[in-house]
Amino acid sequence: MSITYPNYQTTNRVPGVFADIDPTFANDASTTLRSLIIGQRLKAGSAPAGTPVIIPSPSVAVSMFGAGSQAAIMVSHYRNIDTFGELWVLPLDDDAAAIPAKGAIALSGTPTGSGTIVFEIDGALVPVVYNAGDAPADIVARIPVAMAQVANIPVAAGDITDASLPLTALNAGECGNDILLGTSDTSSDYTSDGITITFTQLTGGSENPSAALTPALANLGDRTFDFVACGYTDATSLAAMEEFWNDQTGRWSWLQMLFGHVYNARRGTLGEITTFAATVNDQHHSIMPIADSPHSPIRWAAEIAAGVANKARNDPGLPLTQIALTVMPPSLPSRWTFSEQNSLLYEGMSTFSVGDDDTVYILRMVTTYQEDASGMADDAYLDAETMNQLAYVIRDLRAFQAPYLTKKLVSDTTRIAAGSDAISASVVKQALISRYATLETAGYVQNSANFAAGILVQNAGGGQLRELLPVDVVNQVRDIPMLIQFRKS
Structure with missing residues (x-):
């Protein structure tokens, strides 16, 4: 068996004890999934x-x-x-040519009691207190104050006119049209107190x-x-x-x-x-x-x-x-x-x-x-999982074969000594079959026998290895139809 070193020069004649480190078989780092x-x-x-x-x-x-x-x-x-x-x-x-979406919240009616209206602005809850006898414009004026207390409200409040508060999406473009205005179910009592709310949903956002x-x-x-x-x-x-x-x-x-x-x-x-x-x-x-x-x-x-x-x-x-x-x-x-x-x-x-x-x-x-x-x-x-699995398996097989890029490629009929820096298509094929079996055991792929029967690894000449890898990713449990054949005795 011959021993080859990645860095140490065998032509060295200077006495000493030297350690050359080969990290090829210690690399188990995984890809960061960002x-x-x-x-x-x-x-x-x-x-x-x-x-x-x-x-x-x-x-x-x-x-x-x-x-x-x-x-x-x-x-x-x-x-x-x-x-x-x-x-x-x-x-x-x-x-530069974008237009922001615009909408409004308007109130009418003088409340006969006290309570809280919980507005929903893009799902964010904005509570506004009202009291008996409050003018609609006064209640509306409290909305911007309440909005300022809620993080990441995606709209800006404009000047109030006739108890109506105009709202403009902070970011211009079509996404602003998807900002919905409403009230939470927990604030439904305001209707019995005589308040009517009119929402003008945000529209007009473009580009x-x-x-x-x-x-x-x-x-x-x-x-x-x-x-x-x-x-x-x-x-x-x-x-x-x-x-x-x-x-x-x-x-x-x-x-x-x-x-x-x-x-x-x-x-x-x-x-x-x-x-x-x-x-x-x-x-x-x-x-x-x-x-x-x-x-x-x-x-x-x-x-x-x-x-x-x-x-x-x-x-x-x-x-x-x-x-x-x-x-x-x-x-x-x-x-x-x-x-x-x-x-x-x-x-x-x-x-x-x-x-x-x-x-x-x-x-x-x-x-x-x-x-x-x-x-x-x-x-x-069809399934998004298929894409995640393919990315994982491809990355694994690439990392597994990366050390081969430092090897010499010989024909399948060439004898290769143990520890040699030479590989052949048949050697790589067997290594891939073994690696696929490992992936199968880990639960990422299936049917390793079919993989072994269908894999092709060819020495195409000029240092190129061509591979056909019949990868079969695992399925996911989607539905379990049960046929219940009951009996009455």
């Missing part, structure tokens, strides 16, 4: 637009992106679910920062981000993200192998969501329809990405279900029925469930991929 939030900042924030920055806490996010900004709000919700994972933010400025998205994404460099929360579902932004993560030239291509998956949410009725679903077809993007949830899609997107990150870091093969979120569910009439959930899943849209205590749970995460390049129905990339 999360990324893409959202708009305010000019008051200290972080420059278009530059990714690591964010340890929501308070730092407020300082860097501005209180009430999309980015700060998304960080806060992300940390509701994932308190320890490495989190980065890619902040964007409002587009997301889509033009800045592509150059900002390029600034991510070679750093990996496996879980990406983004609030933009306009056609231009979706196209930019699909291009960035695509299999041919993007982050999932053979050239980059950086991987990652985008998680998003979208407000709308079943008909609106179905129409939208027909426009997207991307295996690297998952979107959750949220109907009329008081919380906006950007808040949902952040929590979904955080929930997936928490589970996938432990095991990329575990089903992404029964993951509790802190966002508020849609109203009872707007919650998807069983039939509607099934339809949404066939449209490439993900689904959630709601517990008896109104806790929202991720029910199933699917990708928006529905058909192949020829337009035929294709479920190869």
Whole structure:
């Protein structure tokens, strides 16, 4: 058996006892699975637009992106679910041509009693006290004061006119149209005291920062981000993200192998969501329809990405279900029925469930991929778990074979001495079969016998090893239909 050294020169003639360290078989480092939030900042924030920055806490996010900004709000919700994972933010400025969404809260009627109105502004609770005989304008004037006491309110209050308070989204663009105004169920007594509230929902927001998205994404460099929360579902932004993560030239291509998956949410009725679903077809993007949830899609997107990150870091093969979120569910009439959930899943849209205590749970995460390049129905990339598993297995097999790049390649008929720095296609094949069996034992892949029978490793000449690896990722338990054949004796 010959012994080779990575650094020590065998031509050395100087006496001594020397130690040469070979770390090849000691490397068990794992890839850091980072999360990324893409959202708009305010000019008051200290972080420059278009530059990714690591964010340890929501308070730092407020300082860097501005209180009430999309980015700060998304960080806060992300940390509701994932308190320890490495989190980065890619902040964007409002587009120069963007228009902010605008709405209003108006009151009428003189109250006959005292109480509290709990307003909901994008799901944030804003309590306002009223007393018998208060003028509507006086009650309305207390709303901005109460808003100032609540963290990350995404709107600014304008000047009151005729007991009406105008509200403007802090970040300009389409996302402001998803900010809902309402009252909490706990504040319903105000109606019996003679107060009428009229909400003008925010509308008119236009032009997301889509033009800045592509150059900002390029600034991510070679750093990996496996879980990406983004609030933009306009056609231009979706196209930019699909291009960035695509299999041919993007982050999932053979050239980059950086991987990652985008998680998003979208407000709308079943008909609106179905129409939208027909426009997207991307295996690297998952979107959750949220109907009329008081919380906006950007808040949902952040929590979904955080929930997936928490589970996938432990095991990329575990089903992404029964993951509790802190966002508020849609109203009872707007919650998807069983039939509607099934339809949404066939449209490439993900689904959630709601517990008896109104806790929202991720029910199933699917990708928006529905058909192949020829337009035929294709479920190869149906589940988001498949993408997490593929990224894990590919990274493992790459790391496993990295030491081979320092070896000499010989033909299969060449004799190789033990300890030699030479390898052959047959040696690599057997090593890969063994590694696949290890991955199977760990629960990441299955059917190692089929893998061993189907694997091809060929010495193509010129130092190239070509490999065909029939990887079979594990499945997830989805449903358990029981046929109950009862008897009566």
